[in-house]
Amino acid sequence: MTVTIYDVAREANVSMATVSRVVNGNPNVKPATRKKVLNTIQQLGYRPNAVARGLASKKTTTVGAIIPDISSIFFSELARGIEDIATMYKYNIILSNSDQNKEKELHLINTMLEKQVDGIVYMGGVISEDHINQFQTASVPVVLAATVDQTETIPSVNIDYEEAAYEATNLLIDHGHQHPAFVTATEETEMNNQKYAGYLRAIKENNNEVKEERIIKGDYSYDSGIEAIEQLIALENRPTAVFVASDEMALGVIHGAQDRGLDIPNDLEVFGFDNTRLATMVRPTLSTIVQPMYDIGAVAMRLLTKYMNKEEVTDQSIILPHRMIERNSTKSE
Amino acid sequence: MTVTIYDVAREANVSMATVSRVVNGNPNVKPATRKKVLNTIQQLGYRPNAVARGLASKKTTTVGAIIPDISSIFFSELARGIEDIATMYKYNIILSNSDQNKEKELHLINTMLEKQVDGIVYMGGVISEDHINQFQTASVPVVLAATVDQTETIPSVNIDYEEAAYEATNLLIDHGHQHPAFVTATEETEMNNQKYAGYLRAIKENNNEVKEERIIKGDYSYDSGIEAIEQLIALENRPTAVFVASDEMALGVIHGAQDRGLDIPNDLEVFGFDNTRLATMVRPTLSTIVQPMYDIGAVAMRLLTKYMNKEEVTDQSIILPHRMIERNSTKSE
DNA sequence: TTGAAAGCGCTAACAT
DNA sequence: ATGTTAGCGCTTTCAA
Numbered sequence: 001m002t003v004t005i006y007d008v009a010r011e012a013n014v015s016m017a018t019v020s021r022v023v024n025g026n027p028n029v030k031p032a033t034r035k036k037v038l039n040t041i042q043q044l045g046y047r048p049n050a051v052a053r054g055l056a057s058k059k060t061t062t063v064g065a066i067i068p069d070i071s072s073i074f075f076s077e078l079a080r081g082i083e084d085i086a087t088m089y090k091y092n093i094i095l096s097n098s099d100q101n102k103e104k105e106l107h108l109i110n111t112m113l114e115k116q117v118d119g120i121v122y123m124g125g126v127i128s129e130d131h132i133n134q135f136q137t138a139s140v141p142v143v144l145a146a147t148v149d150q151t152e153t154i155p156s157v158n159i160d161y162e163e164a165a166y167e168a169t170n171l172l173i174d175h176g177h178q179h180p181a182f183v184t185a186t187e188e189t190e191m192n193n194q195k196y197a198g199y200l201r202a203i204k205e206n207n208n209e210v211k212e213e214r215i216i217k218g219d220y221s222y223d224s225g226i227e228a229i230e231q232l233i234a235l236e237n238r239p240t241a242v243f244v245a246s247d248e249m250a251l252g253v254i255h256g257a258q259d260r261g262l263d264i265p266n267d268l269e270v271f272g273f274d275n276t277r278l279a280t281m282v283r284p285t286l287s288t289i290v291q292p293m294y295d296i297g298a299v300a301m302r303l304l305t306k307y308m309n310k311e312e313v314t315d316q317s318i319i320l321p322h323r324m325i326e327r328n329s330t331k332s333e
Numbered sequence: 334m335t336v337t338i339y340d341v342a343r344e345a346n347v348s349m350a351t352v353s354r355v356v357n358g359n360p361n362v363k364p365a366t367r368k369k370v371l372n373t374i375q376q377l378g379y380r381p382n383a384v385a386r387g388l389a390s391k392k393t394t395t396v397g398a399i400i401p402d403i404s405s406i407f408f409s410e411l412a413r414g415i416e417d418i419a420t421m422y423k424y425n426i427i428l429s430n431s432d433q434n435k436e437k438e439l440h441l442i443n444t445m446l447e448k449q450v451d452g453i454v455y456m457g458g459v460i461s462e463d464h465i466n467q468f469q470t471a472s473v474p475v476v477l478a479a480t481v482d483q484t485e486t487i488p489s490v491n492i493d494y495e496e497a498a499y500e501a502t503n504l505l506i507d508h509g510h511q512h513p514a515f516v517t518a519t520e521e522t523e524m525n526n527q528k529y530a531g532y533l534r535a536i537k538e539n540n541n542e543v544k545e546e547r548i549i550k551g552d553y554s555y556d557s558g559i560e561a562i563e564q565l566i567a568l569e570n571r572p573t574a575v576f577v578a579s580d581e582m583a584l585g586v587i588h589g590a591q592d593r594g595l596d597i598p599n600d601l602e603v604f605g606f607d608n609t610r611l612a613t614m615v616r617p618t619l620s621t622i623v624q625p626m627y628d629i630g631a632v633a634m635r636l637l638t639k640y641m642n643k644e645e646v647t648d649q650s651i652i653l654p655h656r657m658i659e660r661n662s663t664k665s666e
Numbered sequence: 667t668t669g670a671a672a673g674c675g676c677t678a679a680c681a682t
Numbered sequence: 683a684t685g686t687t688a689g690c691g692c693t694t695t696c697a698a
Binding site for chain 4: 667668669670671672673674675676677678679680681682
């Protein structure tokens, strides 16, 4: 039924080894025989079986990617970066959603190891001891993308979230807002902690006592941005600037404020985080922190290839540069 | 180094066959031995090798998903539907981006077949003869998702794009606009053709001569929406309503119009297509055609499982229902 | 209920 | 430059 390397060998009057050599581009084949083999491969419509190859060679040229939610505009951009570099290095991606659910995450890691992936790019929230243990049992390299592991055990690619949040908050303070509000998320990930820490640092450096009521926790969704700004507006002393931990929530904040009759940025300045495509798809356009999602994915995958090839790696915790981009949701000087 | 089924068998004093049976949940194992085996699996930290299993059983429990661009808000939603159902049926997904590039598409199909996927969910634009041939050489089932094959050779899941476009155009006509404009895309996919046909049908039924200058072709991007509306506004006789073939372009149209001082919907009514999350993330919120992306992905994957299990399939071309949702970018009665 | 053994299709020494 | 052969780790008859 299906054509195997054996069939090709027989038809071409060579050994399996020779066929294998031409299929794998091994130079130790006489051009004439190579041609002959190539021909009969063509004729028989032979298609190498990657599973058999994987078993024999102990390499599958596929890597696992565990992602919270591929339908998120943030993660899908990351995934694209991963995939492009994977393709460049001839790897395929097994992609699975974890919904940041610990059980699922652990289970997925296991499944991917069963499938003998050559490496894993992991995106998630909390990196627990269990995760690290699971990673250790893997005989393959793992790289975290946009995911911070406070123990620094696992190689990772991130930006400096603390510093970025600090800068954004400071910009708002510089615009004359004594104590900008902060809309963040409930999940206690290290990334969120860092953003929070950066915000706090800026507030405190400004000699402010931290007003807890100006810190609202959402869930990174647009709707939770709307809810957050409504709570903020309801405050006795409503803030005149908000730093929001994601662009999607920031759009919610902007629209929620506009729906209540506020003018952005005159009544309320809004600063986002991520610079997803959403940031320019809103009026006024959103000032935000540029987090290079695509690059994080790409660099993470590139790093993984180095580990998979057992290349020397100088820096296992890569921090990519971020920057602020001021658009129209904040005032210009 | 790595623990194999053989090691487990030896330690547990049973045969490999028995270990295989308990791993695969075969009931023909005495509870006592099952327990014994399970214990030593635990002890040794045995992890079944899915590649070996795949070679022996000729099933990999992984399916291929070929997608134009995972970072698109439209396709990533589809992908999530596919993945969720795949997980439900214990399949993993190999996900690859094609960028609608024919070479890449054909190459990806081949790669996935080499990897011995049990089936393929395909999303793309033009389904050429080459595609169909390629699919035929596959010994595994293929299902198209949000992708129409005019020859109806390959099973598929879609909505009725022609009818949907017709309805949307008609709504605009009913609102008193003699000849709404149409912003579509240049690529000549069957899906686009259907949308175009629906638009034309509505225009013609309204006894209009088709004004070509009111049909603008973009590339489904936000920016091309902006460009499109600028062209339309520049027209001598500018249209007062636009039907746009995707939500993302529709946002561009809305913002482009607003930037030119037009009021939506009073000066210009805008109707979108897809009902991506973007539709509610804009002011005014976007009236649009509800295309159930997630469901299309989910149903496509479900259909694929039926083929993979060799179940009876009654309907190989599934048309899911669509509907219109009127929000604030069009006038209410 | 359990075991023995023959593959699955390929790679990778090793030999020639 | 080419061939031989022993696995890779598992499933699956077939026997017992």
